[in-house]
Amino acid sequence: MEEVKRYSECSEYELKQEIGKLHEQARKAEQMGMVNEFAVLERKAAMAKAYLLNPDDFKPGEIYGIEGDPGAYFEIKYLNGVFAWGHRLRNGEEEEALPISLLKELKK
Numbered sequence: 001m002e003e004v005k006r007y008s009e010c011s012e013y014e015l016k017q018e019i020g021k022l023h024e025q026a027r028k029a030e031q032m033g034m035v036n037e038f039a040v041l042e043r044k045a046a047m048a049k050a051y052l053l054n055p056d057d058f059k060p061g062e063i064y065g066i067e068g069d070p071g072a073y074f075e076i077k078y079l080n081g082v083f084a085w086g087h088r089l090r091n092g093e094e095e096e097a098l099p100i101s102l103l104k105e106l107k108k
Helices: 012-031 035-050
Strands: 063-066 073-080 083-088 096-099 103-105
Touching (some): 035 096
Antiparallel strands (some): 073 083, 083 096
8 A cells, every 4th residue: 555645745756746646637527527526636736736835935914816716815924834824805804724835926
């Protein structure tokens, strides 16, 4: 049986391989109309991508766009590993965590 590695333990090469595999599985799930499976696989790929990014590039107090949610903005309160904790600007003050790979810098 294959030992499961955490994304935090994977090399950059292993993460990129995993992301490719997840995207392929997601594509197949979408073609087969398996919407829930597609969403889970896309979220897993976003998690793996987060480990390829440097959390120091994301600053508390800054506002970012959210990948896949046009017109939605997220203000970072603090970072914990590869998760940005904060709130969406249109939804009020409910705190949530997003993988940093889902955040995109706003054009200045």
